[in-house]
Amino acid sequence: MKILVCVKQVSVPGTYPAADKPPPGFRINSYDEYALEEALLLKERIEKTTVHAVSAGPERVTAVIKRAMEMGADQGMHIRYEQEEQLTPYQVATLIASYARDRQYDIILTGVMADDDMQMQTGQMIAGILGYPYASSVVSHEIREGRTMYVERECDARQRQCLEIEMPCVLTIQSGINRPRYPSLSNILRAKQQKIESINALDLPEARETEVRLFSPGIKPKGTILQGTRREKAVQLLEILHEKALL
Amino acid sequence: MRNKIAVIAQHADNRIDPVTYEAVSCALELCAGETSCIQIIVPGDRVEKVAQEISGETGIDTIALENELLKIYNAEAYTSALVTFFRQRAPGYILIPHTSVGYDFAPLLAIKLEASCITAVKQVNGSDGTTAFVHEVFDGRLYAEVVSKTKTTVITIQPGAWEPLGRQPGKSGIVETRNVTVNPGKTRTIAFRQSDYQGAALANSEVIVSAGRGIGKKENLSLIYEVAKLFPRSALGCSRAVCDAGWLEYSHQVGITGSTVSPKLYFAIGISGAVQHITGIKGAQVIVAVNSDPAARFFTIADYCIVEDLTQFIPTLVEEFKKKYGSFSK
Numbered sequence: 240m241k242i243l244v245c246v247k248q249v250s251v252p253g254t255y256p257a258a259d260k261p262p263p264g265f266r267i268n269s270y271d272e273y274a275l276e277e278a279l280l281l282k283e284r285i286e287k288t289t290v291h292a293v294s295a296g297p298e299r300v301t302a303v304i305k306r307a308m309e310m311g312a313d314q315g316m317h318i319r320y321e322q323e324e325q326l327t328p329y330q331v332a333t334l335i336a337s338y339a340r341d342r343q344y345d346i347i348l349t350g351v352m353a354d355d356d357m358q359m360q361t362g363q364m365i366a367g368i369l370g371y372p373y374a375s376s377v378v379s380h381e382i383r384e385g386r387t388m389y390v391e392r393e394c395d396a397r398q399r400q401c402l403e404i405e406m407p408c409v410l411t412i413q414s415g416i417n418r419p420r421y422p423s424l425s426n427i428l429r430a431k432q433q434k435i436e437s438i439n440a441l442d443l444p445e446a447r448e449t450e451v452r453l454f455s456p457g458i459k460p461k462g463t464i465l466q467g468t469r470r471e472k473a474v475q476l477l478e479i480l481h482e483k484a485l486l
Numbered sequence: 487m488r489n490k491i492a493v494i495a496q497h498a499d500n501r502i503d504p505v506t507y508e509a510v511s512c513a514l515e516l517c518a519g520e521t522s523c524i525q526i527i528v529p530g531d532r533v534e535k536v537a538q539e540i541s542g543e544t545g546i547d548t549i550a551l552e553n554e555l556l557k558i559y560n561a562e563a564y565t566s567a568l569v570t571f572f573r574q575r576a577p578g579y580i581l582i583p584h585t586s587v588g589y590d591f592a593p594l595l596a597i598k599l600e601a602s603c604i605t606a607v608k609q610v611n612g613s614d615g616t617t618a619f620v621h622e623v624f625d626g627r628l629y630a631e632v633v634s635k636t637k638t639t640v641i642t643i644q645p646g647a648w649e650p651l652g653r654q655p656g657k658s659g660i661v662e663t664r665n666v667t668v669n670p671g672k673t674r675t676i677a678f679r680q681s682d683y684q685g686a687a688l689a690n691s692e693v694i695v696s697a698g699r700g701i702g703k704k705e706n707l708s709l710i711y712e713v714a715k716l717f718p719r720s721a722l723g724c725s726r727a728v729c730d731a732g733w734l735e736y737s738h739q740v741g742i743t744g745s746t747v748s749p750k751l752y753f754a755i756g757i758s759g760a761v762q763h764i765t766g767i768k769g770a771q772v773i774v775a776v777n778s779d780p781a782a783r784f785f786t787i788a789d790y791c792i793v794e795d796l797t798q799f800i801p802t803l804v805e806e807f808k809k810k811y812g813s814f815s816k
């Protein structure tokens with residue numbers, strides 16, 4: 240079985256409060272760690288399974304491809320372009336789909352959402368472009384007879400959608416489905432010696448929408464900010480709760 | 487101008503999800519209240535009654551788009567029905583509630599219609615004749631304003647961002663039922679079921695004390711239990727991050743994919759206030775938030791904001807409580 244995992248490099252949480260400053264640090268998108276772990280668990284269960292990790296972006300994103308290899312991905316692919324600005328999910332999906340098209344992946348995994356653009360589109364779009372079925376926000380799955388997967392999607396209000404889809408397919412993985420592993424020493428050493436395959440994305444697909452402005456909504460507290468020392472705040476809070484008959 | 491905006495209704499088992507009416511409100515804002523520009527679409531099997539109800543509420547033309555393959559939601563079948571329908575008259579905007587159904591099929595619909603796709607939209611800004619859609623990025627610390635470059639734009643509407651359109655008496659829309667051909671694709675929905683984790687205890691609680699990732703480690707849950715013990719009847723809630731880390735079971739999760747709660751008091755400790763979390767506490771009467779980050783999103787909705795390190799603040803709070811009341815109330 241061949242599995243492709245899409246990993247995105249995102250800015251480190253907590254370091255991007257300003258719209259006008261470049262982020263000081265990057266990491267692997269949190270949901271993609273769950274996707275990668277799912278692929279590695281399948282590899283452990285099913286013989287002759289290979290896991291490839293792909294990321295699209297400028298040179299710096301090779302760091303997350305390396306990270307994926309250190310976690311256990313067999314190979315890393317970099318779809319390279321120069322621009323620092325984010326591509327839209329449609330553009331990324333087009334690049335990844337054209338990479339994957341003739342490479343016979345049985346399953347393509349993505350995270351349910353990118354921590355930075357929060358669009359929840361890329362996985363579904365990769366499937367749409369390739370004509371594969373998909374399920375988003377997957378919390379459990381199982382390979383059934385033949386080429387069928389049984390999948391459970393997490394839905395609102397604790398509901399689950401149970402479905403069957405044919406392989407090849409795309410699954411977007413929700414957090415909590417597993418505990419992503421840390422890189423092992425042997426994989427770190429292996430990844431050090433391995434090359435990342437690189438493909439230049441010469442013609443970027445044209446974006447269908449453009450971001451015209453990024454701004455801080457500003458934090459406007461709605462209520463009362465308790466003032467004073469820690470102890471004074473504690474006393475005030477108890478008084479407020481008492482007044483409101485909540486204590 | 488007719489049929490410029492299509493709203494896809496969200497419904498299941500003959501019940502209309504109120505987010506449908508929020509999407510209608512957004513549609514009305516986009517067309518400056520001109521209801522004749524809007525058409526509501528109800529994909530399903532035998533959904534004429536649902537369509538009638540929606541049209542009766544809103545006074546807007548509604549189409550029941552029927553096929554037995556649409557009886558139970560399936561991304562491929564749904565999209566196939568909508569594509570067949572829209573190919574004849576592609577609207578400028580297709581508005582879909584950003585629910586676990588909506589965000590599942592919206593990107594596929596956009597691909598099939600060669601439309602742009604903007605998700606989790608919470609605001610519409612218009613100036614010089616261009617319409618920009620605002621959605622959160624970076625955990626909601628920043629907002630992005632996005633403009634579409636295509637004739638048709640697929641948009642998902644963040645639940646809670648618009649007030650649902652209330653009943654419009656005196657107005658009436660036309661209800662039409664249309665059979666549509668559907669290609670079921672390679673997806674088959676077996677069922678929707680309730681997850682094994684129940685949240686009944688939370689749904690009925692008057693006081694909920696809730697922990698977030700900010701507690702740092704599982705052992706610090708003891709601090710949260712101490713706060714819970716201050717109240718005679720309270721339940722323990724948490725953010726999804728706490729469940730994902732394995733610190734608490736998913737039955738404690740509050741939010742859009744967990745429990746929706748409406749307690750008298752919601753006490754949020756070390757929770758950032760992600761939109762998926764706070765959508766679940768819309769009904770809370772009083773909200774107290776403790777967070778060490780003065781810019782935490784929770785402070786934009788909390789009634790009482792406490793900027794403190796929880797590991798230091800909670801022991802002080804408990805101490806002061808004991809001074810005042812002698813001991814725990816339970």
Ligand SMILES: Cc1cc2nc3c(=O)[nH]c(=O)nc-3n(C[C@H](O)[C@H](O)[C@H](O)COP(=O)(O)OP(=O)(O)OC[C@H]3O[C@@H](n4cnc5c(N)ncnc54)[C@H](O)[C@@H]3O)c2cc1C
Binds near residue numbers: 699759761
């Ligand atoms: C489809 C989907 C559905 C989702 N559904 C839900 C849902 O139903 N419910 C839900 O909760 N989430 C849900 N999420 C996840 C959500 O997006 C957030 O990731 C999650 O709510 C974050 O949890 P948190 O606030 O505990 O963690 P974080 O965002 O990491 O926040 C931790 C907070 O703790 C504060 N903190 C740190 N240390 C301290 C300290 N010592 N003292 C005080 N404060 C401190 C930090 O300042 C920060 O604000 C969903 C996500 C997706 C994609």
Ligand SMILES: Nc1ncnc2c1ncn2[C@@H]1O[C@H](COP(=O)(O)O)[C@@H](O)[C@H]1O
Binds near residue numbers: 246247268274348354
């Ligand atoms: N540049 C990228 N390279 C590789 N994978 C990506 C990229 N952008 C998005 N993805 C994948 O698509 C998922 C959803 O992203 P989004 O649609 O932007 O919320 C992410 O979790 C990644 O798995």
